[in-house]
Amino acid sequence: MTTVSVIGCGHMGGALVKGLSRVDTHRVTACDLDTDALEAMEPYCAETTTDVASATADADVVFVAVKPEVVGPVLADLDLSPDQTLVTIAAGVPRAFVAGHTDATVVRLMPNLAAETGTMAAAVSWDAPDADVRAVLDDLGEFVVIDEDLMDVATALNGSGPAFVYYLIKSMQEGAVAEGMDADDARTLAAQTFKGAAETVLRSEESLDDLIDAVATEGGTTIEGMEVLWDSDVDVAVGDALHAAADRSRELSGGFDDE
Known part of the structure; x- marks a missing residue:
């Protein structure tokens, strides 16, 4: 079973949590400073928390589902190992920027809200296929692998x-x-x-x-x-x-x- 943490439980983060709740192959922790957002996630995940450290300590895959301007502060609070994978979904945030702030393997993803119903269209960019991320994405819908320089197009096409x-x-x-x-x-x-x-x-x-x-x-x-x-x-x-x-x-x- 893949252990997944979702940091940021707004529209997109919430859609990821709800989508993964449809299957029994992932243990999901939802993390957000907004307790109302966490309360809404409680029926769909194993754990909710406002503490980033506890949410990510044992996670195989960590989704950073926050607005671009919040990515930096969130990364500063993360302490991930090379054995973990960080998936960033913030529009316009390059993998190189994220990789400069973490030891984890970095994957960039542009999903959409249909993740909630398992009918998501997503574009992913990575240095090498990640089995854990692939398993998560397979349970959320369809995805294609693209070069990162096409991610702005994917943001418009399947994100917007x-x-x-x-x-x-x-x-x-x-x-x-x-x-x-x-x-x-x-x-x-x-x-x-x-x-x-x-x-x-x-x-x-x-x-x-x-x-x-x-x-x-x-x-x-x-x-x-x-x-x-x-x-x-x-x-x-x-x-x-x-x-x-x-x-x-x-x-x-x-x-x-x-x-």
Whole structure:
């Protein structure tokens, strides 16, 4: 059984704790200075504590799930050995910065909130595969291994991406409501449509264009809607949203270059 400590139990840290509670292969300790946050985690982990030292003393894997500006102070409180692994998920914080403050093996991860339901999309950067981290990530969803210089892109794509998807789901819901559908029904159908389409993409070897063509048959209803999308600049807007999020991640990274 892997012993895991999660330092920082906000939205993302809480999602990690809750996601790991779905399986019986990890002993999880939640650590935060906010006692209200810890109280919310109690049903999902073996132990809660405000003491970083006790939370991490026997941990195989330590997740640092705090905001970028808090990473430095948290690292100053950690005393990890080379046998332990520290996983940082803070946007824009390079592994080199973290490695300069710990003896532990350092892994950089960009997860997303779907970790809570075991459907996370994550990008990981490491010097060598870490069996304990791999086991944790396998239980939280899907992950890909990337070079660290692509982590800003991953931050935008799968880290910020859920918000972009929620925006599109909301737009589809509102369109259906404008046509007379009940809002709750529209929300369910829109969300399930995204879920089913995404699952199809993951299971299919067909290109995305071929999958579009399979739905948008000549003379049917779908192609009428696709013509509107093809004639719009929605693809540019989505790309711009991704680029803006990636640029912000690069700005955050710059703050650690000289430290």
